[in-house]
Amino acid sequence: MTQRPTLTRFLIEQQRQENILPAELRLLIETVARACKTIGHAISKGALGEVLGSLGQENVQGEVQKKLDVIANELLLDANEWGGHLAAMASEEMETIHLIPNRYPKGEYLLLFDPIDGSSNIDVGLSVGTIFSVLKAPPQAEGREITEEDFLQPGVTQVAAGYAMYGPQTLLVLTLGTGVYEFTLDREVGAWRMTDGPLQMPQGNREFAINMARRCQWTPGIARYVEERIAGSDGPLGEDYNMRWTGSMVADVHRILKRGGVFLYPADARKAGKARLRLMYEANPMAMLIEQAGGAATDAQTRILDLQPTSLHQRVGLVLGDRAEVAAVAEVMEPCA
Ligand code: AHG
Numbered sequence: 001m002t003q004r005p006t007l008t009r010f011l012i013e014q015q016r017q018e019n020i021l022p023a024e025l026r027l028l029i030e031t032v033a034r035a036c037k038t039i040g041h042a043i044s045k046g047a048l049g050e051v052l053g054s055l056g057q058e059n060v061q062g063e064v065q066k067k068l069d070v071i072a073n074e075l076l077l078d079a080n081e082w083g084g085h086l087a088a089m090a091s092e093e094m095e096t097i098h099l100i101p102n103r104y105p106k107g108e109y110l111l112l113f114d115p116i117d118g119s120s121n122i123d124v125g126l127s128v129g130t131i132f133s134v135l136k137a138p139p140q141a142e143g144r145e146i147t148e149e150d151f152l153q154p155g156v157t158q159v160a161a162g163y164a165m166y167g168p169q170t171l172l173v174l175t176l177g178t179g180v181y182e183f184t185l186d187r188e189v190g191a192w193r194m195t196d197g198p199l200q201m202p203q204g205n206r207e208f209a210i211n212m213a214r215r216c217q218w219t220p221g222i223a224r225y226v227e228e229r230i231a232g233s234d235g236p237l238g239e240d241y242n243m244r245w246t247g248s249m250v251a252d253v254h255r256i257l258k259r260g261g262v263f264l265y266p267a268d269a270r271k272a273g274k275a276r277l278r279l280m281y282e283a284n285p286m287a288m289l290i291e292q293a294g295g296a297a298t299d300a301q302t303r304i305l306d307l308q309p310t311s312l313h314q315r316v317g318l319v320l321g322d323r324a325e326v327a328a329v330a331e332v333m334e335p336c337a
């Protein structure tokens with residue numbers, strides 16, 4: 001029986017067929033994938049591994065850090081800083097960028113990551129993930145130290161994006177700009193084996209994901225969009241909808257990639273710039289994956305990948321998934337003509 005291709009074989013074939021994969025980028029993806037295996041192993045130990053609970057300190061986001069937020073962040077830094085493929089790294093858990101120490105060679109890529117997405121779910125045994133985004137250092141950075149500004153590129157410039165999901169299976173979902181591919185960790189040999197792809201997310205699944213407890217933050221348009229769907233077949237749309245909200249964007253996005261639907265975390269209408277999700281290492285990588293799988297991703301009105309970032313940890317509203325549903329949100333957001 002022909003075995004499912006491993007991540008390594010997939011990457012080598014992408015390099016050969018598509019010629020889109022310089023050796024350094026292949027090394028970067030394999031290194032991140034290996035670090036995610038280690039993170040998944042630490043998470044699976046749970047209380048037995050003394051990795052649950054909080055550290056009692058806040059991160060730059062003003063969130064209380066979980067032990068695993070920091071463990072995963074360190075694992076990603078340690079795995080990636082010596083390989084010679086990166087110019088610098090950035091993380092949800094670090095206030096400023098992480099430069100490659102002078103004792104190591106430097107490469108041309110910038111790696112951004114959310115080491116643990118869905119941290120609030122760690123201590124209660126629900127799926128969490130790691131999200132990553134790869135950019136190229138800008139040409140003007142040649143010969144000088146990388147700065148935070150070098151990271152502030154629109155999402156459309158990403159050369160790769162992906163996530164690991166630590167759930168019933170340990171999964172890696174990846175795009176290099178030529179489709180979305182899913183790998184499942186084969187624990188017997190420790191290899192990532194391709195289990196789906198190129199993925200096209202189903203359209204038309206009437207299932208939305210939103211945190212209903214944030215109702216007070218919505219514009220009247222978003223409220224109407226949600227209420228029309230809650231009204232079901234007796235309501236104005238004449239259709240029944242289902243709702244799911246996991247508290248881990250990785251799990252919600254994975255469900256949407258596999259069975260369709262729409263995810264909304266709108267910006268807080270009460271205060272300009274106030275929003276939950278981060279552009280550089282949550283919205284941008286997820287938007288690239290969703291668009292590569294045939295969906296759409298906006299901040300409720302504007303395409304996420306077109307947004308020009310202004311700061312490393314800036315937050316943004318996010319609506320992604322089913323094309324018709326994302327368009328319907330943009331319509332309700334339009335000021336009444
Ligand atoms: P993180 O754990 O990396 O801080 O991100 C959590 C995010 C995202 O994963 C999820 O969709 C959202 O926060 C959940 O927000 P609420 O807790 O407000 O529902």
Ligand code: MN
Nearest residue numbers: 114117118282
């Ligand atoms: Mn997150």
Ligand code: MN
Nearest residue numbers: 092114116117
């Ligand atoms: Mn996180």
Ligand code: MN
Nearest residue numbers: 061063092119
């Ligand atoms: Mn967090």
